[in-house]
Amino acid sequence: MESLRLLLVSFEFPPYPLAGTGMYTLNLVNNLKNHEVTLITPNHKGEIKEPINKNLILKKVDLSYKEAKVNRSFIDKKTLFSLKAKKLIKTLNLKDYDIMHSITLRDGAFLDYNYMNKYLKTIISVNDYYIIGSSWNPLSFEMTTDFPLRYFHHNIMKHFYFKALRNCNRIIPNTNYVGNIIEKKANIDPSKIKVVNRGINLSRFEVEPDKNKYNSHNVLFIGPNAERKGAIYVVKAAKEILNKFPNSTFTIIGSCSYFYKNKIKSFIKENNIENKFEFIPHLPQQELTKFYKRANAFVMPSIMEAFGQVYLEAMSAKTPVIGTNVGGVSDIITKDVGYLVPPRNSNEIAEDIIEIFSDSKKAKLLGENGRKRVKEKFSIERMVKETVDVYKSVLN
Incomplete structure (x- = not known):
């Protein structure tokens, strides 16, 4: 097939601090080299430090005026971006493109699919299930420190998400688990859903471990939404780990609500282990490598x-990983690379970390297996090929 003319939409793109979605966007546009790619993205302020495909055409949405900073506000900058992207798309000659691909469901929530479908094929990538799977029954909703705001936000946004999913031509979930949630909750024909696991830039994290890595007794946690990512259960596991390995240290990188942060700090203070923890609110992707290098x-x-x-990033740096047996995590973590534990279970986290710390040879083997698994299963090349296959299938 000849070169495709692609119109992508993504809020996250350099110089915006890159989390998983931003890296997905960057990896995709940089490796669609044989195709004509146009990206609609905000006019984020700052210096672009990432290498960008020189043939990429950027169309910037102006979000320079003051906007809400709270991620679950109904008028936050991501909602404004989707609304402004909708307006921008209607100024374009859509006959110049074969496909519109929204990188996230949030980016594509407010786009006009009935209008776009007259001129091109429309695709949405879905990278999580938290809003899609939410319930109006408060007893079935995850209890968090920002429960009221999250409860109403998720259930109202779900209406727009379902409308977008039903009106687009194809859906790309990042795991089978997410695909199944979409099919059941939004009542989507399974033939419309094509799963593509993300790939990562292995060279970014494929660094040689520190000399003392597998005896460093350093525990690393990285999670931009520290409450949902379970940071407090790492903190609660610390006491048992320190009883066995008193020289252990804990690095927590991530943001969370004021109330959740106080909850964590209160536990640490009550147990007199403040000097064992290092808290870092946020770091750019390129600065995470040194933490992966040293983590045991x-x-x-x-x-x-x-x-x-982040599991893939840690595995690329030959770090043993521990995750929970929820969602699509088991697609990544196998017994050859680390451990799966039940959610909210500090005791099992402590047991598995103690096992890793007790056997440096096993820790090293888990780390080496992890890098091998990322190379074989989660490469950018595989992700891009499978994504292009979806593009071709929707056109055919």
Whole structure:
């Protein structure tokens, strides 16, 4: 097939701090080299430090005026971006493109699919299930420190998500688990759903471990939404780990609500282990490598998790990983690379970390197996090929 003319939509793109979705966007546009790619993205302020495909055409949406910062506000910057992208798309000659691909369901929630479908094929990538799977029954909703705001936000946004999913031509979930949730909750024909696991830039994290890595007794947690990612269960596991390995240290990288942060700090203070913890609110992707290099174990015991790109990053750096048996995590973590534990289970987290710390040879083997698994199953090349296959299938 000849070169495709692609119109992509993504809020996250450099210089915006890159989490999993931003890295997915960057990896995709940089490797669609044989196709004509146009990306609609905000006019984020700052210096672009990432290498960008020189043939990429950027169309910027102006979000320079003051906007709400709370991620679950109904008028936050991501909602504004989707609304403004809708307006921008209607100024374009859509006959110049073969496909519109929204990188996330949030980015595509407010686009006009009935209008776009007259001129091109429309695709949405779905990277999580938290809003799709939410319930109006408060007893079935995950209890968090920001429960009221999250409860109403999720259930109202779900209406727009379902409308977008039903009106687009194809859906790309990042795991089978997310695909099944979409099929059941939004009542989508399974033939419309094509799963593509994310890939990562292995060279970014394929670094040689520190000399003392497998005896460092350093536990690393990284999670931009620390409450959903289960940070407090790592903290609660610390006491048992320190009883066995008093020289252990814990690095927590991620953001959370004021109330959740106080909950964590209160526990640490009550147990007199403040000097064992290092808290870092946020770091750019390129600065995470040094933490992966030295970590003896990586732990992210999510309460809910669609995929978990940070597991792949840790595995690329030859770090044993511990995750929870929720969502799509089992697509990544096998017994050869680490451990799966039930959610909210500090005791099992402690047991598995102690096992890793007790056997440096096993820790090293888990780490080496992890890098091998990422190379074989989660490469960018595989992700791009499968994504292009979806593009071709929707056109045919």
